[in-house]
Amino acid sequence: MKDRLEELRDSALKELQNVVDMADLESLRVKFLGKKGEITSILRDMGKLSAEMRPVIGQMANEVRSEIEDKISEAKELLKEKMKEAKLATETIDVTVSTEKLVRGHRHPLIATAEELEDLFISMGFKVVTGPEVETVENNFDALNTPDNHPSRDMSDTFYINDHILLRTQTSPVQIRAMKKYGAPLRMVSAGRTFRFDNVDDTHSPMFHQLEGLVVDENISLANLIHTLDIFVKELFGDDMKTRFRPHYFPFTEPSAEVDVTCIKCRGEGCPSCNFTGWSMELLGCGMVHPKVLETCGIDSEKYTGFAFGMGIDRITMVKYGINDIRMLFDNDKRFLDQF
């Protein structure tokens, strides 16, 4: 009987080697360990043994049984693992295939840039204000201290609807509206469409965009203006950017300045796009609000001072993305818009 048990064990272990699937394994289990299995039948025959032999054989039979059980469950685990791997292998797909079922919409780069600029100023506590595209001559020129003979008033520069209504040539009239509405102190920006009598070419468009900013408060100085725009330029283009304030002329500010910014392409080294000056020219115009403008808007120009600035959003967008033809901004070609 002892030999029989050993035989059984060896043959079970041998057969286990040949098992390929769960069904084989199950029939093997039934064959050796099942109710009618071989080990069971040996145990059933134990009664025929002598009292001394019974515990010896009994122990041995249990050992063989649990050894086979262990081997079977080991084999089962192995088989499961193999099957899982085989399944995963059959499920392999070509990951390089593109189905292009999803589309992402794109924001217009100029409008997105305008919002980005607004956001920068919002973070500095500026209120965003809007104004109409069709404006009065009064708000667009007169209240901004523009001399009667200033060339910007000409029909060759400005689109008129009649003698007192025009398409705004700048976002500055929103300053006037805001000062009249909110008074001082005030921190505002306004971005929007502006219009000038320019034929379309790669750098000109009869419709373009500006962002205007205004701060009115007590003791506001040119030094504050420089600080504010410095921060703005660094936020926009990077910390290594420098500004250069050059005196200039705008009717509604005094003193007035134009601001050059380190050339974005060469970071100040000098390159063909900045004419080897290292500066991107005329990115911003600014100045201290003319006392006449404050007074026109009902603000005490002795108590309050202020600064204003304006910039071309089209130009900034073009510089930012390296767009060299302004017409692309108004063409709305899908292949262009999809890039942003």
Place this chain on the structure above:
Amino acid sequence: MLLPLKWLGKYVNIEISPKELADGLTYSGSHVESITRLDKGIENVVVGRINEIERHPNADKLFVCKVDLGDKLETIVTGATNLKKGDYVPVAINGAVLAGGVSIGSTVFRGIESNGMLCSLQELGYPDNVIPKEVRDGIFVFDKEYPLGADAIEYLQLDEDVIEFEITPNRPDCLSIYGMARETAATFGWELEYPRISIKHEADDINDYTQGIFVETLNCKRYYSRVVKDVKIGPSPLWLQTTLMNAGVRPISNIVDVTNFVMIELGEPLHAFDLDMLQGRKIIVRQAKSGESLTTLDGTERTLGEDDIIIADASMPIGIAGVMGGLDSEITQGTTTVLLEGANFSSRHIRMTSKKFGLRTEASSRFEKGIDPNLCKMAVERACQLIEEIGAGTVVKGEIDVNQSTSASRVLTLRPDRARLLIGTDIADEEMIGYLTRLEFKALLENGLIKAEVPSFRDDVEGEADLIEEVGRIYGFHRVESKPLVGGLTRGERPYNKQMELKVKNVMQGLGYNEVMTYSFISPKAYDKLNLPEDAPERKYIRLMNPLGEDYSTMRTTLLSNMMELLYRNEKRGIDEVLAYEIGSVFIPGSLPVTDLPDEKQVLSIGVYGSKDFYFVKESLQMVFGRMGIRNLRFKPLSSHPSFHPGRTAEVYSGDESMGYFGEIHPDVLENYDIKNKVYAGVIDFDQIIRLANPEVKYKPLPKYPAVTRDIAVVVDESVLVGELEETIIENGEGLVEAISLFDIYRGNQVQDNKKSVAFSIVYRSYEGTLTEDIISRIQRNTITGLENKHNAKLRS
């Protein structure tokens, strides 16, 4: 404004490089556009003399010259036809480099070796627009003998640096060499050399030559004049010609060149009349009479009006003051006596006249900005001096000066504390006085205030703010240390409608739409292309007085045409699908013609072609409205909009408020735009969206009780709308309908013709408790009855 530095150097002593000069002037407010070295790298161009010239034996169009270069004789072949023996010419010798980097070596032309090249002014780098007409097509010939073999660049004044400035409209005083010298001196704190003018010889008396000058209008503030006799019209000497060319002016003839020279140098436009051509030998300055006419120098006859200031002789107008002279009194080859005019005219009148005739000249553009009346005399005297110097005539003794200018000296007050506050930097009182003095203000400190007398050439300085700017710019904005804004915290934010706009844009972006941006002005033809009838409200549009052209002439009352145009462009370029939207303004006039600002309404437009359909656009709008928290959406068929397909268009309502419409574009309109694809488009009133928006989100607890789902299928007439059936289902749902989904519309054998079977799955749920079978059965019964009664529906079993 071109500033040749050698010319500038006559008035200030420049001891720094052109670059340093440019930087300094930039920082004081004269914006430098460019710095140009005129010789552009030219090397080895020398003076030569043509000793012999004969036709090339083997080529009809070539000449062979023997050219004396001082130390040697070279054979040079040329194609030029304007040369003769004895001419002095610029010669690019073997190994020379010309403007633009062309190198010259010896070349064999049809068997004859040519050792160098004779040069034209173009080859020496002069732009075409300043080269005198007579020498444009040939080799340049020197006006006289120069040392043979000497560097020609120096005699041609090409060893010159020219800075180009952008002069702002408030600083007409800078539009001259002398003006820029004054600005340079102030910027750097240098000495300014005043023009020294003297005339060596004067003959006769001006009163023997003219019958007088009569100024009959107050719009001529000053008229200063002198006479030059024995004039010999001819070309100017080389130095005068090259000086003018370097400043961007084309030489014409000696007298005209002198007047141009003085205008560039001092900023005062001068005019020279042929005195013998003046009827009655007199000058009358007056307003024109309505209907008078004059043929100007450019050969155009101009009809004058009472606002035009004219110069007349005893019988008729001879020039439009400050704008352009008349053809009849022009300086010609035969002129022998010249009357020089240095005048000052009302800038407003010159501007109006120049604008009216569309005639903008060097003179008018200076007068319209305003000129110091003190310049009249200085400029005429300077011209006389130059005419004498170049031997072009003899100056007649005496002058006629009619001076009506009244500009009294203006003294302004500057509070030094105010300047320090506004600039934000501590500049001492004395330093401010120093800067103002450098700018030729007479400035002094009185009781802590600076009193500054404004110089006559600075009409732009009107008040304290201007003085502060003067102080600030000479101090240098770049030296002002930046200081952060102080003051209370303020909240930065967008207005509500802008915030809503951004939310909508996010939704559209998520749905795959690209944001587009189109012009606010459109062509009036757009309304025809959209098939809008004559009485359509969209046709009440505003026209521009001075559009760039028909295509940009009306303020848009719809965004649809711009959308169609851009879809057309994309389709034409082979793009197979476009999803686009724009949020922009339309301009609705209160009345026509316009008396007040129009209503600028915000509109959302959508345009789609490619694989998407009507329902895609509909769902897109549902997403937008959903994000905006706008409920009670209803879609009603709209068959009457002429731009849209009558059976595939809907008007959107929230409750009873119309929000806009969308649908398939009418095939006729597609044809008008030459679009081949079907286009789905929509126009939604964005102001209305803002008004009804309620995007606040409130959390609603998740349901505790189970839902009950019931399917229902009814047969109805083809004309019954699904939306109507859904409304009835909701009406009868006792407020318990959580969702309705349409799962089938069937037409065919199982139902009669002109009928359809519509099947819904309805989800009911209560937040109060589990729905009982009783309630559900009641709702079902009522719903079926409702559908039967209202829509003549038959339950399909």
